[in-house]
Amino acid sequence: MTIKKKLLTPSKFNLNTMEPLTSAQIQAVVSKRIKTLDLTPAAKEACQYIIKQSVSGSKSFAANFPGLTSQDMGVITSDFGEVSGSLYMLNSKQGYTHAKFPTDENQRLVDYYLVRDGIDEKVSAKAGAGGAPAITAVEKAFNDMDETKLSAKNKKALKVLQMISKGTLYGGVLEVAKFLKMPGYTALVAIVSKPSLKAGYTGAGIPTQDSLIKASDNVGSFANAMKEFKPLFTAAKFEIGGMDKMKSVFAGTAGSRYKKWGILHFPITSEVMGWLNDKNNGATDILTMAARTLTVNQIYLDYKSNMLTYSIHTFSDADFKFHSPSSTPNPVGNRIGMKMIKTTTKKTG
Numbered sequence: 001m002t003i004k005k006k007l008l009t010p011s012k013f014n015l016n017t018m019e020p021l022t023s024a025q026i027q028a029v030v031s032k033r034i035k036t037l038d039l040t041p042a043a044k045e046a047c048q049y050i051i052k053q054s055v056s057g058s059k060s061f062a063a064n065f066p067g068l069t070s071q072d073m074g075v076i077t078s079d080f081g082e083v084s085g086s087l088y089m090l091n092s093k094q095g096y097t098h099a100k101f102p103t104d105e106n107q108r109l110v111d112y113y114l115v116r117d118g119i120d121e122k123v124s125a126k127a128g129a130g131g132a133p134a135i136t137a138v139e140k141a142f143n144d145m146d147e148t149k150l151s152a153k154n155k156k157a158l159k160v161l162q163m164i165s166k167g168t169l170y171g172g173v174l175e176v177a178k179f180l181k182m183p184g185y186t187a188l189v190a191i192v193s194k195p196s197l198k199a200g201y202t203g204a205g206i207p208t209q210d211s212l213i214k215a216s217d218n219v220g221s222f223a224n225a226m227k228e229f230k231p232l233f234t235a236a237k238f239e240i241g242g243m244d245k246m247k248s249v250f251a252g253t254a255g256s257r258y259k260k261w262g263i264l265h266f267p268i269t270s271e272v273m274g275w276l277n278d279k280n281n282g283a284t285d286i287l288t289m290a291a292r293t294l295t296v297n298q299i300y301l302d303y304k305s306n307m308l309t310y311s312i313h314t315f316s317d318a319d320f321k322f323h324s325p326s327s328t329p330n331p332v333g334n335r336i337g338m339k340m341i342k343t344t345t346k347k348t349g
Helices: 023-034 041-055 070-090 135-144 152-166 171-179 183-192 209-218 222-228 230-235 243-251 262-276 283-291
Strands: 060-062 098-100 112-116 119-126 296-304 307-314 319-323 337-341
Touching: 023 041, 023 070, 041 070, 041 307, 070 098, 070 112, 070 119, 070 296, 070 307, 135 152, 135 283, 135 337, 152 171, 152 262, 152 283, 171 183, 171 262, 183 209, 183 230, 183 262, 209 262, 222 230, 222 243, 230 262, 243 262, 262 283, 283 319, 283 337
Parallel strands: 119 296
Antiparallel strands: 060 307, 098 112, 112 119, 296 307, 319 337
């Protein structure tokens, strides 16, 4: 990879001022700034070419860039896509006159605003499968729902989602698993209650993080953990991934960000995720209802078969599913999030 991540975001072009900018203003600033960035000639040429195509309003165009790797193209679509996407939209004959880039690059759901008829419209820039904003982004919509109009199944699903959005990264999924009386949770409680593991769990409330730490420490080797914790994996219908990574975590060579206790916690997250994405349980219906209350456009820049393609997907007519950015070695990487199901969107741009 030759292009550093976050080198091509709006802030690197000093666009993040919330000032209304025309297409010509953005193009002039970006074209000039690209020349001074720490990029290879091939990367600079690629970015300039993408700007030119975006300003021309091209929805899809050839993107065969010698000297750039697939990883480079991933950085371009995810980072530079915010800038180039704004140029594409401003020149897509949809009535947009200006773009505004937030001073805070970490706003939930919003990467920039497009101005049409004096109104700011929220835009989330995506690449490939897209990121997964935490479901806390729609927590207000959950709380505003009229429960009298929900079925018993959907009322239960709404309560589960409120528990996740209000709970901690560690405790939220455990509280839900306990509430739903999931087999994996029952198995976890049985494991941390074993005297031989000296986890200190008393049976009151959900097992604490300290209990999981002690259990995963006292179990000894990774091989022994796989044996002792197998009832949990079986009950949660969980297949542990990242075997080599977890072996190194237990050996103490993986780095401090990775946690032994993930081998006990993430199976519960996985079990909860399975429940959430099972359409029979109503959680995806509640999530979709909540997300559709938001006025957000997602502008995708996808790279495939040496082609770059823009597509527009609106929250108001999309369906959604749940996604967890966590993993066994990194059990609380981030809160459970929501992903738009691109194939069911109706507006393609």
